[in-house]
Amino acid sequence: MKKIIVLVVLLCLSVALFATGTKEASVSTAPWQEKGTPLSDVRVRQALLLAIDMQTIVDELFEGMAERAIAMTSPGAYLAEGLESYDYDPQKAKALLEAAQWPKDYTLDVVYYYSDQQTVDLMAIIQQYWAAVGVKSSFRKLEGDLSAQLWTPPADRKVGPSEVKWDLAYAAVAALSENEFYDRFESTASNNSTIPYQEGLDELVKATRATADVQKQIEAFKALQRKINKNMYNIPLYHQLSFIYISDKIDLKQNALGNDQFSYEKNILDWTTTRPDGMIYSNGGPMEFYEAPVVNPGLYLYQELLFDKLINADENLTPTEGMLAKSYTVSADGMQITFDLRTDVLWHDGRRFSSDDVLFTFEYLIKTPGLNAVALNTLKSISGADAYLEGKASSISGVRVEGNKVVVTFETLDPNALLTFSQWPILPKHLLGSSNPVLFQQNAFWQNPIGTGPFKVAQTVMDNYAILERNANYYRTGSGNIKKIYLHASKENDGNLIKNAESGRIDYAWSKSVADAQAIEKIAHMTVNPVNIRYTRLFWVNQYPHPANK
């Protein structure tokens, strides 16, 4: 808190200093007037980022437990080289604003939808930074129907007016694939509420989806990043880290740590514990229901341990070998995937897993509201998916079952198909076959889910705890000695994580909270492991005119 106060005081002083040197604004027509909003001028957007000392914010507010962003993509193979970093430069920001004839009486309307203290602090600090270069802003938290308020695109994608009533929206994108970051830059995207049609931008977005060749995809993403970076279509702020907390009571046997928002092979069957009863402790147990794997299929530990996917993924979420499919092949053009399914898999209730379950899962999930965009796009890309969704066909014609083989044929190429099949689990047709996919989460199945995974539900006391036990019928055995997993009931943000860790009742858990990491770091029997994840915080900049900025 002291650091925040010091930051705010310094910024107030700099406001006063800059105010003395303010020149009168030009009375000539500003270049952005024709487009109806000052935010349509790239110099204004660049100035807004140049005015923020993001590195200091990362160092002070987040105490180094985040990473400054220069693009939505995190550092790594997918990040383009040579992007402009727009380092903190208030003088340059001021010069750009003057050149763009920034209207000094204009107040930026900034919205956000998180209620945590860190967001509130960050918004207060950014407001001061902008004030220091002469930009007034007001911040408000959105409530209610966020989807409609944030992402409704305008009828006219070239000139607007905007359907959303704000200038900037502070948001986060937790991406499973790079496409989740960039698809919305396309002028026809259903959630593009802020970026008008730009020459060449749609083509660059499409290029990222036009090939199954990973290297070509990476080059396409880099080209797209360069255009976005140069034109500052949005303002990336920082990449959030996740923190994995491990006690000295368990040994992960050198298995890599990864993005726990999704599923990856932890080889938990090989883990060992020194606890004599073979029980390890974690959190995320069900409070009212087990969460269906729809949006983030691995957000809770039970989701990835109770269910299996067709194929596996490594800690970077890169698809690897088969899981429920003992092997799979992809055609040279990427338009067909053949899964050769295992025949030795049983559901936790003893029923045999079969190819019918695979077909059922595809046809069920495609009708489930809220399904993650990556999975939905994959399923919609399958031949005959449209006819099935429109009710013209009783089944998706592009999914063919041939004994133990499932052949998936695509109508359009989806570079993320393997990713989807490595994340979304296969569901039991015999238990969900007659249920309504729209009310998937409300089905009684989620009071006691049945999967094929390496652990099964042994006991659930809702809102208290759940116990998973090792599945004796699992097709792999593993060398570890963990017999049971005790899950304290909690949501993703677990207010009791620190207390439980302190009292020795957490062996493996994760969170994105810097405060959790700072507290658990001080507990002698715990280690904190920061992990880079695809999770970027940013401002969406509304470049369409709306009533308030006309």
Place this chain on the structure above:
Amino acid sequence: MISFIIRKFLLLIPLLLVISFLIFLGMELMPGDAVDFMIPPDALATISQAELDLLRSELGLDAPFLVRYGTWLVNLVQGDFGYSLQSGVAVSTLLANTLPATLELSLAALVLSTLFGSILGVVSALYKGRLSDNVLTVMGMIGVAIPQFLFGLIMIVVFVFKLGWFPVGGRLTVGNEAFLQRLDHLILPSVVLALSMTAGVMRYCRSSMLDSLNKEFIKTARSKGLPPWRVNLVHGLRVAMTPVAVLIGFRLPMLIGGSVVIEQVFQWPGVGQMFVSAVRSQNTPIVMMVAFFSVLIVLIASILVDIATALLDPRVKLS
């Protein structure tokens, strides 16, 4: 007295109707609806409005307000408490899971606070102005002033982390599900919850006792030569307990949802946490039932207070 009780209970019906309508209206006036909370804000960016509308329709959220309230009321009369919008689980099942935990915690706290509050209040009144009175007064002030969450955390640090006497939280552990086996889980949260309640009862009891000891009938009793303990504890305390009974009576509604903070600090899986979560996620069927029962208990408590007052104070007649 019986006709009084029947009349009072009949009056409950219109009161419950009005209050339930106001609560339903309050939920309606909150921005958004349950669907807005079912899907994380970040994920909403990739979901079409048509999908959200379909979900609303399946959950019956697209019907007009009065139709939804009428449906809820008709179902309630038929004994159907509705279903959680989030999980599809019957509200009756959710209440059956959480209500025992809250009752257990709140009753323990109510008994502890009533017992200790009354005893300490009487002691404080009988020794007015002396050291014991001053000490108890200061302790009472502290008990009222200290926030429950802070006291709870201090207790956890001392008795869980330092001394290791109690579990850090939760209501039960695996294999220890009988009441006596999980008593160690109950002690800390009930003591913390009882603390602030004890202080209130003590202060109430003290002033009521002092007031009672100055009454004419006490002077008469003393002048008749009755022993001091009989004057104080039989004649004085009986009348002094009337306002204390009112206070305790009005704490009965807390049995349902009044220990939210303690439930959070001690991971106690009670109605309070469920209610807060339901309000946040606009899970109207849960909010309505918890609120309905809370209101019902408030109203019943007021009737019980009237009856208790008449029983304790011979001067009060029910009519």
